[in-house]
Amino acid sequence: MRGNDKQTPLSLALFHILMALAGHDLHGYAIMQDISRQTEGQYALGPGTLYDNLQKAMRRRWVADLGHRADDDDPRRRYYRLTSLGTSALTAEVSRLENVVRDAKVRLRIPKPRRA
Amino acid sequence: MLRPLFECLVGLHPRAFRRRFAPEMLSIFDHASGKRAALSLVGDAFISLIRQWVLRPGFWREPSPAEQPQMASAGARSFYIIENYRPSGVALLHGATLSLAVFLTITLAFIRTRGSQVQPWLPRIEAEKSEIPPAAQKAFRSTPVEFCLGRYVADGLHPATVDVTIEENQLYLTYPGSTKTALSPCSGSTFKDSGSSGCQISFSKFDRGKFQQLDIGQSGRHLTAFRLHE
Numbered sequence A: 001m002r003g004n005d006k007q008t009p010l011s012l013a014l015f016h017i018l019m020a021l022a023g024h025d026l027h028g029y030a031i032m033q034d035i036s037r038q039t040e041g042q043y044a045l046g047p048g049t050l051y052d053n054l055q056k057a058m059r060r061r062w063v064a065d066l067g068h069r070a071d072d073d074d075p076r077r078r079y080y081r082l083t084s085l086g087t088s089a090l091t092a093e094v095s096r097l098e099n100v101v102r103d104a105k106v107r108l109r110i111p112k113p114r115r116a
Numbered sequence B: 001m002l003r004p005l006f007e008c009l010v011g012l013h014p015r016a017f018r019r020r021f022a023p024e025m026l027s028i029f030d031h032a033s034g035k036r037a038a039l040s041l042v043g044d045a046f047i048s049l050i051r052q053w054v055l056r057p058g059f060w061r062e063p064s065p066a067e068q069p070q071m072a073s074a075g076a077r078s079f080y081i082i083e084n085y086r087p088s089g090v091a092l093l094h095g096a097t098l099s100l101a102v103f104l105t106i107t108l109a110f111i112r113t114r115g116s117q118v119q120p121w122l123p124r125i126e127a128e129k130s131e132i133p134p135a136a137q138k139a140f141r142s143t144p145v146e147f148c149l150g151r152y153v154a155d156g157l158h159p160a161t162v163d164v165t166i167e168e169n170q171l172y173l174t175y176p177g178s179t180k181t182a183l184s185p186c187s188g189s190t191f192k193d194s195g196s197s198g199c200q201i202s203f204s205k206f207d208r209g210k211f212q213q214l215d216i217g218q219s220g221r222h223l224t225a226f227r228l229h230e
Helices: A012-023 A028-038 A047-059 A084-108 B002-011 B015-031 B035-055 B089-112 B134-140
Strands: A063-067 A079-082 B150-153 B161-167 B170-174 B180-187 B190-193 B200-207 B210-218 B221-227
Touching: A012 A028, A012 A047, A012 A063, A012 A079, A012 A084, A028 A047, A028 B015, A047 A063, A047 B015, A047 B035, A079 A084, B002 B015, B002 B035, B015 B035, B150 B210, B161 B210, B170 B190
Parallel strands: none
Antiparallel strands: A063 A079, B150 B161, B150 B221, B161 B170, B170 B180, B180 B190, B190 B200, B200 B210, B210 B221
16 A cells, blocks of 8 residues: 555546446446446546556556457457556545545534524 | 548557557547547547657657566466576676676785785875874874873972973973983883883873873882873
């Protein structure tokens, strides 16, 4: 976890990519579709941004390239899997975001009026 | 029309990126439905092109096979080991030759400088030239002889003061208005008169950077003189 400290906060794209891969092994196009579902269509990731972040994640050993799958109808697709390091990075980021949200909630809390 | 443009933009990416991701990017483009979607992918490819060349110089180089992420099969590996690494025979020979050369150089240097306190490859630090005789220096061992110099005073001494000085590499006990007595080292901080008087002195009570006491023994008589502070 300590090794990921300097690499957080994650960029929005990388966070969503890791989140998409947390569930299943996916190819690039499926990752884009999953992100679209995650954000209810509010965040559309292009292939350039996707593969830039995937490249970054693979350099950090957060994502492993599984290669092609014989059962896929498009032989150009490669599948990607979240590694244990990637899981740690995602967990650290989620934890950080939880703290941010908790802090924000505390700051936004309107003090209840006291009863006389 | 947009596909060739997209293909061209993808083809302009750095080689390492292109070789790895170009087929997949084209696959995604082929799945795009509608001109608007295709246009957005072209725009994304253009931004990606700039990003890759401007912001990702570290990714231009193709990773070596050792650096490439491991293909995950049964499970993704999160660490790598080098136990299968074996240095080549030539590398071992070079290493052995270099080690032998360094060993022989050091050994020869020790042999040639045996008895010398300063090793030849170390920068020589010239000691400050001292007027103190080497014998006296040696006699004091750890404490420099300069620390005993000065004027001492004693009640039973006539005259009451005595000076310890150095002149021409010789330590002297000088009674004011009288002759100087050359001192030769005996042991430690003890000296004796070089002449026939049989006077023996020893410095003691080292304090505040100097010896504070001078014990004088002469003809069975013993006197203690204390440093006179200026």
